[in-house]
Amino acid sequence: MSENLLEIRRASKVYQRGLLTSKATIALKEFSLVLKQDEPTILTIAGESGSGKTTLAMMLLGFTTATTGEVLYKGKNIAGLVGKERMAYRREVQAVFQDPFAVFNPFYKVDHLLTVPIRQFKLARTKAEATSKMEEALNSVGLRPEDVLGRFPHQLSGGQRQRINVARALLLKPRLLIADEPVSMVDASLRANILESLRNLHRDHGVSIIYITHDLTTAYHVADNIIVLYKGEVVEKGDVESVIRNPQHRYTQLLVDSIPWPNLDQRWGHSIRTSETTNPR
Numbered sequence: 001m002s003e004n005l006l007e008i009r010r011a012s013k014v015y016q017r018g019l020l021t022s023k024a025t026i027a028l029k030e031f032s033l034v035l036k037q038d039e040p041t042i043l044t045i046a047g048e049s050g051s052g053k054t055t056l057a058m059m060l061l062g063f064t065t066a067t068t069g070e071v072l073y074k075g076k077n078i079a080g081l082v083g084k085e086r087m088a089y090r091r092e093v094q095a096v097f098q099d100p101f102a103v104f105n106p107f108y109k110v111d112h113l114l115t116v117p118i119r120q121f122k123l124a125r126t127k128a129e130a131t132s133k134m135e136e137a138l139n140s141v142g143l144r145p146e147d148v149l150g151r152f153p154h155q156l157s158g159g160q161r162q163r164i165n166v167a168r169a170l171l172l173k174p175r176l177l178i179a180d181e182p183v184s185m186v187d188a189s190l191r192a193n194i195l196e197s198l199r200n201l202h203r204d205h206g207v208s209i210i211y212i213t214h215d216l217t218t219a220y221h222v223a224d225n226i227i228v229l230y231k232g233e234v235v236e237k238g239d240v241e242s243v244i245r246n247p248q249h250r251y252t253q254l255l256v257d258s259i260p261w262p263n264l265d266q267r268w269g270h271s272i273r274t275s276e277t278t279n280p281r
């Protein structure tokens with residue numbers, strides 16, 4: 001039997017609305033999930049604004065704790081990880097967020113974002129090795145090192161910044177990447193490029209990816225499986241092809257019906273279909 005990389009057991013998150021009221025928001029309700037170590041996958045978590053997607057991401061990254069239930073990484077509750085195991089978890093579980101500017105300190109050149117993890121996790125023994133790792137990571141997301149290194153964040157485009165974030169995640173050779181709306185703030189022409197970098201990361205390095213989005217078109221393009229959240233609850237899950245082509249739940253149907261169709265002609269990394277111009281449903 002294969003070991004679990006990640007296991008979420010009936011995790012719920014309840015936010016109190018204020019100190020003086022008993023009202024609470026159930027951001028996530030009894031969410032369970034298993035990702036296997038030897039079966040890397042791309043899983044989409046889809047749902048409208050406020051459905052609990054970022055809450056889930058924050059729980060997986062250990063930035064917020066579950067009100068009830070638990071999150072296990074390689075069989076151990078992440079809340080109890082210490083020492084080497086905690087370091088391993090922090091290196092192996094990486095994140096890319098929506099706003100490509102948020103993680104940059106405006107006073108440091110972008111090199112900083114790449115050299116810090118190299119130093120922190122001792123990924124290189126010499127300066128030359130560090131440079132070559134940085135260049136390799138940048139190349140693999142389609143950036144030329146000479147175009148971006150030595151610059152300040154405001155001297156780069158949003159798409160370049162977001163690709164540097166992906167390169168940073170890649171540098172650490174994570175086992176799991178949590179990408180929370182990674183392309184919703186970049187324009188359409190770069191979207192494909194960034195999503196393709198994510199797919200390559202999965203294909204070439206066996207990284208599992210949790211791809212969070214409200215956009216089913218990109219979900220269809222990159223993911224193997226999908227979980228649809230509605231008000232913190234799972235309303236539908238399965239392989240992305242079946243769920244999007246034949247949604248069972250009313251809410252999923254609404255999401256699918258809002259997709260502009262010719263975009264579904266192709267799934268990157270999957271065989272390209274003969275051209276379809278009509279909504280297959």
Ligand SMILES: Nc1ncnc2c1ncn2[C@@H]1O[C@H](COP(=O)(O)OP(=O)(O)OP(=O)(O)O)[C@@H](O)[C@H]1O
Nearest residue numbers: 015025027047048049050051052053054055056214
């Ligand atoms: N720190 C917080 N304190 C109180 N309520 C919160 C907090 N964070 C999120 N919520 C609430 O929890 C619910 C889920 O929010 P969450 O950010 O997980 O949604 P989301 O699916 O990521 O939405 P979006 O697509 O807009 O990013 C919302 O009702 C939100 O208002």
Ligand SMILES: [Mg+2]
Nearest residue numbers: 053054055180
């Ligand atoms: Mg969110």
